[in-house]
Amino acid sequence: MNILITGGTGLIGKHLTRLLLSKGHKVSLLSREKDNIPDVKVFLWDTEKGLMDDEALKDIDYIIHLAGAGIADKRWTDKRKQEIIDSRVKPIQLLDKHLKEQGHKLKAFISASGVGYYGGDTGETRLDENSPAGNDFLGTCVKIWEAETEKFAQAERTVSLRTGIVLSDKGGALPKLAQPIKLGIGSPLGSGKQWMSWIHVDDMCQLYLQAIEDDKMHGAYNAVAPTPARNEEITRLAADVLKRPLWAPNVPAFVMKLLFGELAVAVLGGNYVKNKRVSEELSFSYKFTTIKAALEDLLK
Numbered sequence: 678m679n680i681l682i683t684g685g686t687g688l689i690g691k692h693l694t695r696l697l698l699s700k701g702h703k704v705s706l707l708s709r710e711k712d713n714i715p716d717v718k719v720f721l722w723d724t725e726k727g728l729m730d731d732e733a734l735k736d737i738d739y740i741i742h743l744a745g746a747g748i749a750d751k752r753w754t755d756k757r758k759q760e761i762i763d764s765r766v767k768p769i770q771l772l773d774k775h776l777k778e779q780g781h782k783l784k785a786f787i788s789a790s791g792v793g794y795y796g797g798d799t800g801e802t803r804l805d806e807n808s809p810a811g812n813d814f815l816g817t818c819v820k821i822w823e824a825e826t827e828k829f830a831q832a833e834r835t836v837s838l839r840t841g842i843v844l845s846d847k848g849g850a851l852p853k854l855a856q857p858i859k860l861g862i863g864s865p866l867g868s869g870k871q872w873m874s875w876i877h878v879d880d881m882c883q884l885y886l887q888a889i890e891d892d893k894m895h896g897a898y899n900a901v902a903p904t905p906a907r908n909e910e911i912t913r914l915a916a917d918v919l920k921r922p923l924w925a926p927n928v929p930a931f932v933m934k935l936l937f938g939e940l941a942v943a944v945l946g947g948n949y950v951k952n953k954r955v956s957e958e959l960s961f962s963y964k965f966t967t968i969k970a971a972l973e974d975l976l977k
């Protein structure tokens with residue numbers, strides 16, 4: 678199949694590109710910068726200006742939409758919040774418009790989404806795909822993003838993968854959690870009781886592959902491992918795997934709020950998200966079902 682990935686130069690995209698190539702698919706990327714990636718064609722776009730190279734869409738069967746400004750990269754000013762939304766939504770509109778002009782319909786449009794759909798901090802509530810969207814910034818942002826995905830007209834089906842915290846040794850949350858532990862100054866954040874709904878990057882990419890291959894998949898799926906874990910459990914297990922002591926007291930919530938403002942919810946809050954649709958509707962076998970196994974794989 679010919680598969681085009683937006684934002685394919687990022688954490689998930691790099692890993693997914695390798696997986697898709699290994700399965701014999703043709704992969705091309707839409708990126709804001711020209712890059713030399715072996716076996717992959719890179720086309721340019723400027724999503725702010727609404728410009729893209731139309732050649733990128735030629736003979737494409739599937740689009741995987743991963744592009745978006747990093748949610749936890751900068752403090753959430755009003756301007757940054759708008760950038761986070763626009764960088765996800767405008768590319769969807771741009772792709773749909775250009776496909777329509779070319780009279781070209783995809784087999785599927787598969788977009789990233791996030792468990793932030795349910796809100797940044799949902800405490801002990803168990804959430805599945807039927808739970809309502811949160812009404813904070815994260816909930817609002819992801820709701821708009823998914824609504825735009827559903828509206829995508831130039832595809833036979835659309836899928837949103839409501840992604841949990843993707844664990845990888847190449848970037849994202851795990852190296853940030855592991856670094857202070859390696860330096861001997863790691864500790865849980867805030868109460869440490871907040872739930873983290875995580876997924877190993879290998880399983881994440883397998884789910885994207887399944888969303889391509891299984892034409893019954895449609896709508897939103899929670900892309901999380903079956904066993905969420907609390908921040909303190911993950912921190913302690915990471916310290917065990919790294920053979921480092923954990924002696925420092927928890928980082929107080931007010932310090933995180935001073936440092937990060939509203940964005941602090943990304944680490945102080947959390948969700949217990951169940952993989953209901955994946956476990957009940959798909960024949961999907963996870964490589965990593967426990968946080969211990971995932972950390973041993975990635976940190977050892």
Ligand SMILES: NC(=O)c1ccc[n+]([C@@H]2O[C@H](COP(=O)([O-])OP(=O)(O)OC[C@H]3O[C@@H](n4cnc5c(N)ncnc54)[C@H](OP(=O)(O)O)[C@@H]3O)[C@@H](O)[C@H]2O)c1
Nearest residue numbers: 684686687688689708709743744745746764789791840843
């Ligand atoms: N990683 C996670 O834990 C996680 C969790 C939940 C949801 N997700 C979602 O999954 C998707 C992929 O995640 P990821 O971790 O692979 O992200 P990532 O590493 O930040 O990569 C995203 C890519 O998006 C493009 N991009 C960045 N800023 C942009 C902007 N302002 N306008 C247009 N494109 C922009 C970049 O590609 P170019 O430079 O090539 O244009 C970048 O490589 C994202 O939408 C993310 O929100 C990820």
